[in-house]
Amino acid sequence: MAKQKPVFVYDRCIACGMCVTTCPVSALELSKTDLDSLKTGYPELTGRVCIGCGLCEKTCPMDAIAMEPT
Numbered sequence: 001m002a003k004q005k006p007v008f009v010y011d012r013c014i015a016c017g018m019c020v021t022t023c024p025v026s027a028l029e030l031s032k033t034d035l036d037s038l039k040t041g042y043p044e045l046t047g048r049v050c051i052g053c054g055l056c057e058k059t060c061p062m063d064a065i066a067m068e069p070t
Helices: 018-022 055-059
Strands: 004-008 028-031 042-045 065-069
Touching: 004 042, 018 028, 018 055, 055 065
Parallel strands: none
Antiparallel strands: 004 065, 028 042
């Protein structure tokens, strides 16, 4: 199990999807929420296990992801 997991700051997220495409285990997906109807979706963890690598955090151009201990 991962020792850290991503936490998303949706106010900063521009729904670019870079975190989703960077994840080596496909643990993220863009999911439509009611937060902002103009965006295509927001990143959320999928049913796959996050390995806590932090690539999503490093890739995010808006600093909208922070890795926190589990």
